[in-house]
Amino acid sequence: MADAPPAPADRRLHRYLRAPVAAWERLGLRARVTGLFALGALLLSVLMGGLSYYATSHFLVGDRINAAIKEAFAGRAAVEQRLVVVPPGQPVPNELNVVADLNAATGATTSVLYFRGTAYSSNSFTVSIGDLPEALRAMVRAGTPATQTFVLNNQPQVAVGVPLPTLDARYFAIFDLADLDHTLHVLALALVLGGLVTTLLGGVVGRMASGRALRPLSAVSRAAVAVARGDLDTRLRATTEDPDLRGLTLSFNAMVDQLQDRIERDARFASDVSHELRSPLTTIANTLNVLEAHAAELSPRARRALELLGADLRRFERMVAELLEMSRSDTGSADMSLEVVDAGELVRQSVSAGMRTLPTPVPPPAIWIDPVLDNVTLQVDKRRFERVMANLLENAALYAGGATRVAAEPGPDRRGRPTMVVAVEDHGPGVPLSERRRIFERFYRGQVAGRRGASTGTGLGLALVAEHVRLLGGLVGVEDAPGGGARFTVELPITDGEEPS
Ligand SMILES: Nc1ncnc2c1ncn2[C@@H]1O[C@H](COP(=O)(O)OP(=O)(O)OP(=O)(O)O)[C@@H](O)[C@H]1O
């Protein structure tokens, strides 16, 4: 079986790098900047720390070796003085004294003397000539003074070897480097700690710097959210002279200006069209009234045509009226007339007013007002609330045989502020999940409306409801009613004398 051809190296590398790169990109910009600052600080402290350690250890060790060499050569004089008097063929007299004296003369930790084939050590328990590095011994044996660092019993040492060829002697001075080693350890520890602190500081500086750098972006993001929410008067304040940020501010504001212009132009257009349609419509309606008054004189076919025309005209009139109302809130010219009203009374009155305007009579719904709302007053535009209730009751009458229950309950909203939730329930077919968002869009008509034939309704009713509720500072929604059917809810803030936000 043939092996699969190996993936090209760059593709394999790409595969290995993909996961960390993706994880890195998933981090927020701020986290990445912080990470880069910390990494930069770490690299810099590793570099600086490494260089400092190298230079310091190089200097200290070199210094120590130079001192050792000087001392060993000083000791050489003492060796000569002692050994020159030894008769040929004799060993070192009182060897311990000689090597101990050498220690004293040089300051070495241990002195090793090789004389006429015998080695003497000032501390033969711990150091013998065999412990010295072979390379060092060979060089001294060959007549060259030499130095070598080595480790003995886990302790760093430096040995200096000095030949005395005329006396057939070699002298080695061994210096313990443990204190130097300790100093270098402490230095390394201090550098590592310093590096860690620098890395941490780098991260903190990165976090602060990125926070400052991203502040304008946060402002842009907040402004964009406000614009998206419909607050088209939002603009960014040019608080800085920084040319990059000024450019961003100016272009953002120019974009919102244009957006606002365009939206206002569109809204004015719809408003102008609706206005322009009103007078010919009135003329047509008047003419139709005259014709209807003489309907008895018309042929059955002409009468039928007149009826169809009448139905369509009323639908058209209603649509123009609704469009006009909608465009008024679009252009911001919708007026609010706020009144302080009793919550329960408002609901009861709106239901009975709504029931009176229904195109086809249906049984009235049961009304339930939570006793908690008994003494609650609201500051609200009553006419708008009545329009909302009339629309919901009309829909219930058209699509569900009439509302069965209207309930008003207190409830905190998502931010915990006090609200009144008015629910209009029916036992009709309900609103399918897929339509629940769309039914509040303009001109959207759902499945149940389709079933009733295309001639009634325009799909503007709930869009107007949503608009009125928005102006009242509330929220509108739809869900399933407890026993099946639709339950439309209108959540109004209980501002109790304050302006609704
Ligand atoms: N109580 C209800 N039960 C079931 N579906 C409903 C109910 N109320 C509204 N709908 C659905 O929501 C759609 C949108 O309602 P909306 O009131 O906006 O328009 P419409 O009633 O079709 O026309 P109009 O502009 O004349 O009110 C309706 O076409 C219907 O499909």
Ligand SMILES: [Mg+2]
């Ligand atoms: Mg409707």
